[in-house]
Every structure is written in C-alpha cells, then in structure tokens.
Amino acid sequence: AQSVSQHNHHVILSEAASLELGCNYSYGGTVNLFWYVQYPGQHLQLLLKYFSGDPLVKGIKGFEAEFIKSKFSFNLRKPSVQWSDTAEYFCAVNDYKLSFGAGTTVTVRA
Amino acid sequence: DGGITQSPKYLFRKEGQNVTLSCEQNLNHDAMYWYRQDPGQGLRLIYYSQIVNDFQKGDIAEGYSVSREKKESFPLTVTSAQKNPTAFYLCASSRTTGRSSSEQYFGPGTRLTVT
Numbered sequence: 001a002q003s004v005s006q007h008n009h010h011v012i013l014s015e016a017a018s019l020e021l022g023c024n025y026s027y028g029g030t031v032n033l034f035w036y037v038q039y040p041g042q043h044l045q046l047l048l049k050y051f052s053g054d055p056l057v058k059g060i061k062g063f064e065a066e067f068i069k070s071k072f073s074f075n076l077r078k079p080s081v082q083w084s085d086t087a088e089y090f091c092a093v094n095d096y097k098l099s100f101g102a103g104t105t106v107t108v109r110a
Numbered sequence: 111d112g113g114i115t116q117s118p119k120y121l122f123r124k125e126g127q128n129v130t131l132s133c134e135q136n137l138n139h140d141a142m143y144w145y146r147q148d149p150g151q152g153l154r155l156i157y158y159s160q161i162v163n164d165f166q167k168g169d170i171a172e173g174y175s176v177s178r179e180k181k182e183s184f185p186l187t188v189t190s191a192q193k194n195p196t197a198f199y200l201c202a203s204s205r206t207t208g209r210s211s212s213e214q215y216f217g218p219g220t221r222l223t224v225t
C-alpha cells in the first residue's frame with residue numbers, strides 16, 4: 001500500500017497569505033490523487049482530485065493542486081486564504097485502495 | 111437528499127462491551143468503507159466492502175467486525191478485543207473501488223468513547 005507524507009502538521013497564517021501544503025507518496029504507477037478537507041464540525045469533503053490529463057487541477061473554493069509524477073508529489077495551493085479556510089486537510093492516494101496522509105491543520109488568523 | 115448517515119454521533123461504552131456503529135447510504139454506491147481517525151494519524155482503513163455479502167480487511171481490522179447484508183448498509187462492530195477503541199469512526203462510500211476507484215463520500219462520523 002502507498003505511504004502518504006504530508007510535510008506540515010500545523011500551519012498558521014494570516015488572511016490573504018498564500019498557502020502551500022506538501023504531499024508525497026511512496027511509489028509510482030497509475031494512481032488517483034485527492035485532497036480532502038474537514039472544516040470544524042463538518043463532514044470530510046472532496047476539495048479536488050486528479051485522475052489523468054492536465055497535472056494542474058482546480059478545485060473548489062479557489063484551491064488548486066499540481067501533480068508532479070517525477071517527484072511523486074501532489075501539492076495543494078491557494079494564492080490568498082480566508083479565515084473560512086481554517087480546517088484540516090488530507091492528501092489521499094489511490095492505487096488499489098485509498099491511503100491517507102496524517103493531515104495538516106491550517107489555522108487562518110483574521 | 112443523497113448522502114451517508116452515521117448514528118449515533120456520540121457513543122459511550124464500558125470496557126468489555128461490544129458496540130455497533132451504524133452506516134447507511136442512499137447514493138446507490140457499490141463500495142463502502144470504515145475508517146478510524148486519530149489525531150496526527152490521518153484516516154486508517156478498518157474494513158471495506160465492494161459488493162453485498164462480501165467484505166475485506168483493511169489495515170487495522172483486528173478487534174472489529176462488519177456485515178454487508180444490504181447495499182445501503184454497512185454496520186461496524188467494535189468488539190471487546192479491540193485494544194484501543196476510543197476514536198472517531200468514519201464511514202464512506204464510492205461508486206467503484208480498486209485502481210479505477212471514484213471519489214469517496216464520507217458520513218459525519220461517530221465519536222466512540224470507551225471507559
């Protein structure tokens with residue numbers, strides 16, 4: 001099974017700052033890649049996904065992620081965060097089953 | 111409104127008791143999953159089912175059991191054999207599974223506390 005590494009455990013930033021969360025997985029081959037978000041008190045929900053095609057993927061709420069096959073990476077970005085982006089973010093990789101990273105808690109200060 | 115329901119939201123049990131967590135979906139998905147979420151560990155797969163009357167162990171199946179008698183239902187039993195059962199349990203479903211798996215949809219979770 002894949003091992004998924006998220007580089008940051010907790011990120012704190014101010015509104016309007018840019019956000020980048022790192023995600024690496026352990027080995028190549030055909031994979032599907034996901035970022036999920038868990039807002040306080042809410043369901044885990046899909047932020048964006050990559051199956052094939054353009055490696056730059058746009059998701060909801062202004063998020064995007066870039067798949068770099070040679071680096072086994074799928075980093076999440078947002079140019080300008082808002083207070084409402086405070087949440088826990090999970091990277092997940094699917095080859096024959098879905099494996100999740102440990103999660104990154106993002107706190108945005110107003 | 112399609113989705114996944116889990117009940118109850120909070121559950122308290124005494125050590126040594128078995129407890130069953132409910133998961134129902136009306137998305138007509140074939141595959142269903144149970145995960146356990148612990149702080150700093152992400153989500154770990156307990157069991158999954160690709161089709162009715164069939165299920166497979168995930169990464170941490172010891173101390174848990176499941177059944178899949180109906181497409182829409184996938185209950186999880188936390189047995190007294192589970193060494194550290196206190197956790198947040200998430201149920202999910204997807205249209206397909208395996209390498210071509212579609213995205214998973216998650217329920218609201220059940221927080222189990224065993225004392």
